[in-house]
Every structure is written in structure tokens, then in C-alpha cells.
Amino acid sequence: MIFTVKIEQTFAYPKRMKYIAKTDSFIAKPGDSLSYKRNVRQPYGWLKESGTPPCEHLDVIVMTDKEYELGDEDKVKIIGVFCRNDGDHKLVGACLDRDIEDFSELTDEEKEDMHRLYPREDVGEGWFGRERAEEIIKEFYSRKKRKIIIMVQHTESEHHVNGMIGAWGDFELTERGREQAFEIGKWLLKEQCDNSFNMYASDLKRASQTAEEINKTLGITPIITEVIREVNVGAGNGQPREWYKCNKKPQGSEYNPDYKPFEDAESDRDLWNRLYSFYEEIISNDMERIIIVSHGTALSFLQSMLMGYSFKDIERIRFNGNGGSVSKVVIEPNGKVVASYINQRVF
Incomplete structure (x- = not known):
């Protein structure tokens, strides 16, 4: 079995390191x-395909003398495991350039390192192959x-036709927008x-x-939440586009990534x-089928997260949609992400 490991701990960092998923960084x-206390120099991380901390994931110790930085990624083949009664098992991986297939084939020194670690x-x-x-x-x-x-981007809204900024401005759908949304419901059926x-x-x-x-077609009772609102542009919310253009910060x-058009914006x-x-x-929840109805920029960021991109990637990768765009992403049990379609118009 071959997986991608993301490095979380190396001997160069004596302190216990914690991954901050929001910012793709470590503290x-x-x-x-x-590892540092027991003088074990092999790096440690998790299998990317299994999930991302703090969500459920699989840890792995990499049997190598390569020098990694925190966050580096590499391919490893799984050769063993330390089984724990609390279920927090520690897999053992070897880099692909090593001619080794099982824990028993490690050097005596490497085995001593592992037994010193646990x-x-x-x-x-105990240790198993x-x-x-x-x-x-x-x-x-x-x-x-x-x-x-x-994911469904809301359909035609008043701000699409009246020259106003949407963002947190609370505009209603136009009559045409309601018709478009009804058609999306029939298409989703x-x-x-x-x-x-489940719908958010x-x-x-x-x-x-x-x-x-x-x-009106699907009959779902949605969970209404402010968490998936559009980006907040502060003083620019609901303002005329010309006013916004003239008054926003250069x-x-x-x-x-920290630019804000106004002081009270995001x-x-x-x-x-x-x-x-x-x-x-x-x-991480138990829901197997989810529909999300939100906004253009918010959905672009969610799509990036679902596709495995980090915050650092959004400078070069954006999934831009139009009103009424529909996207479908499938996450398989093995962690594989399949984008069936992204920002497709269905009416």
C-alpha cells in the first residue's frame, strides 16, 4: 500500500508540533x-489520504534519514504498525526508493529506535509487520x-440587476431567480x-x-446558517457598485491575502x-449526502478545501461560478476526491 505522508514532526523541532489546518501551518x-525525548530521529506525520488533523486520520513514522521541513510531502509504502489498545495505532512507512517490504526487514538499529520510542x-x-x-x-x-x-450558488438576485454590491447586503431573489431555483430543484431530482x-x-x-x-421539489428542511454567508465587505455591503469602486481601499x-476593501470587511x-x-x-460528520446553498466566493473557497487545496493555493486557483451554478464532489472512503462537475449551469 502506497500513500502520501505529510510531515508533522522532525527531530529538528524538539517541541511537540501541532498542525493548524485553517492556515496550513504548525505551532x-x-x-x-x-521522539525528541527518546532520541528517535525518524520523522513523523499522517497519511493525507486518511484525513487531516484534527479530524480522524492515520499517523505514520517514516523510516528514513532524509531531512524534511514541516509540511513536506512524500510517498511511502506501509511496512508495519505499532498497535495500541486505545486505537491510536502508529503506522510505519518506508520511502519508495528503499528495497524493503516489511517491518522485519528494518535494520537492527531502526528496530531498536522503534522499541525505544514505544x-x-x-x-x-506491540510492533507488527x-x-x-x-x-x-x-x-x-x-x-x-x-x-x-x-453545492448550489444562489440564482438571480436583485443585486445582479440593480447595480448594487451583494456580499452581506440582504437582497432577495428576482422572480426570474425564483424560477431558476425551482428548475434547479427539478434537475437535482x-x-x-x-x-x-441534508441541506445547509x-x-x-x-x-x-x-x-x-x-x-418545493426535494422536500428537505434546510439548516440555515450564517457560517456560509458570502464574504463580508463591511461598509461596502449593499452599496452601489460605483460607490464601492470609488471608496474602497486601493x-x-x-x-x-489580508487585503480588506474597508476596515470592517473580511x-x-x-x-x-x-x-x-x-x-x-x-x-467529519456522519452525513453521507449533503447539499450546500451559498454564494460565489464562499463556494469557491469550499470547493478548494474539498479538492485538497490549502489557503496558500487560492492565489493561483479559483473555481468561479455564476448565479445558479451547481457543483458535485464525491469523497470516497479511501479519501479519493472526484469532482463530477464544477459550476455547471442546469437551466
């Missing part, structure tokens, strides 16, 4: 890491569920969507009304951080 926690073996615990490691991985994935996530799906909708009227029209030629970083908690919720 030091109080106390030295177990010397206490309670009943049922590739066969047991693969059983652990298969059992882990058997608990994970296939998720279907459908053909996509096997029904009231077995932004609390701004143009999104909640889109959900309302869709549910924006430099270089991309700035930056790209702020929006990402707001949405990330929602992303973590839908990834």
Missing part, C-alpha cells in the same frame, strides 16, 4: 516531543463513508437527490430563498478561516 505545543507493550500491544498494518488501514477505511456533496439529503443554506435571503424554491498589483484569510470550521464539520 509548537508545551513539552518536548516523544518500549512498553501491554497485552495486545505489513500484514497487520494493512488490516488496520482497511478497518479504518471501512468505518469511513462515501460522501456526496452538491433527476440527479437522485431527495429528502434523504446561507441565512442571507437570496440563498435561503434559493433553497426554498429547490425544496489594492496593490501583488496579491495580498480579507480572503478571514473568509477562509470562517469557512474552514464548516468544512471540518461536513467532512
Whole structure:
């Protein structure tokens, strides 16, 4: 079994390191890491395909003398595991350039390192080879569920036709927008969507009304939440576009993730951080079929998260849609993400 490991701890960092998923960064926690205290130099991380901390994931120790930086990624083959009674098993991986297939083939020095790292073996615990490691991985994935996530950008709103800025301005749908949303509901029914799906909708009227029209067909009671609102442009919310253009702060030629058009607005970083908690919720909960009704920029960021991109990637990658665009992403139990379609118009 071959996976991608993301490095979380190296011997160069004595303190216990914690991954901050929102910002794709690391911070030091109080106390030295177990590896540092026991003089074990092999790096440590998690299998990207299994999930992202703090959500459920699989840890792995990499048997290599390569020098990594925190956040580096590499391919490893799984050769063993330390089984723990509390279920917090530690897989053992080897880089692909090593001619080794099982824990038993490690050097005596490497085995000593591992037994020094976890010397206490309670009943049922201990170091095992590739066969047991693969059983652990298969059992882990058997608990994970296939998720279907459908995202709908709200349909034509008053601000699309009256020259105003939307953002947190609470505009309603036009009559045409209501008709478009109703058509989306009929189209989703053909996509096997029904009231077995869970639906989240932004609390701004143009999104909640889109959900309302869709549910004349699907019959879902949506969860209305402000977490998936559009980006907040502060003083610019609901203002005429010309006023916005003349009064916003100048924006430099270089991309700035912390740029705010007004003091009370959100930056790209702020929006990402707001949405990330929602992303973590839908990834880790037991819902297998989810519909999200939201807004253009908010959905662009959510799509990036679902596709495995980090905040640093949004400077070069954006999924831009139009009013009424529909996207479908499937997350398989093994972590594979399939984009069935992104920002497709269906009316």
C-alpha cells in the first residue's frame, strides 16, 4: 500500500508540533516531543489520504534519514504498525526508493529506535509487520463513508440587476431567480437527490430563498446558517457598485491575502478561516449526502478545501461560478476526491 505522508514532526523541532489546518501551518505545543525525548530521529506525520488533523486520520513514522521541513510531502509504502489498545495505532512507512517490504526487514538499529520510542507493550500491544498494518488501514477505511456533496450558488438576485454590491447586503431573489431555483430543484431530482439529503443554506435571503424554491421539489428542511454567508465587505455591503469602486481601499498589483476593501470587511484569510470550521464539520460528520446553498466566493473557497487545496493555493486557483451554478464532489472512503462537475449551469 502506497500513500502520501505529510510531515508533522522532525527531530529538528524538539517541541511537540501541532498542525493548524485553517492556515496550513504548525505551532509548537508545551513539552518536548516523544521522539525528541527518546532520541528517535525518524520523522513523523499522517497519511493525507486518511484525513487531516484534527479530524480522524492515520499517523505514520517514516523510516528514513532524509531531512524534511514541516509540511513536506512524500510517498511511502506501509511496512508495519505499532498497535495500541486505545486505537491510536502508529503506522510505519518506508520511502519508495528503499528495497524493503516489511517491518522485519528494518535494520537492527531502526528496530531498536522503534522499541525505544514505544518500549512498553501491554497485552495486545506491540510492533507488527505489513500484514497487520494493512488490516488496520482497511478497518479504518471501512468505518469511513462515501460522501456526496452538491453545492448550489444562489440564482438571480436583485443585486445582479440593480447595480448594487451583494456580499452581506440582504437582497432577495428576482422572480426570474425564483424560477431558476425551482428548475434547479427539478434537475437535482433527476440527479437522485431527495429528502434523504441534508441541506445547509446561507441565512442571507437570496440563498435561503434559493433553497426554498429547490425544496418545493426535494422536500428537505434546510439548516440555515450564517457560517456560509458570502464574504463580508463591511461598509461596502449593499452599496452601489460605483460607490464601492470609488471608496474602497486601493489594492496593490501583488496579491495580498489580508487585503480588506474597508476596515470592517473580511480579507480572503478571514473568509477562509470562517469557512474552514464548516468544512471540518461536513467532512467529519456522519452525513453521507449533503447539499450546500451559498454564494460565489464562499463556494469557491469550499470547493478548494474539498479538492485538497490549502489557503496558500487560492492565489493561483479559483473555481468561479455564476448565479445558479451547481457543483458535485464525491469523497470516497479511501479519501479519493472526484469532482463530477464544477459550476455547471442546469437551466
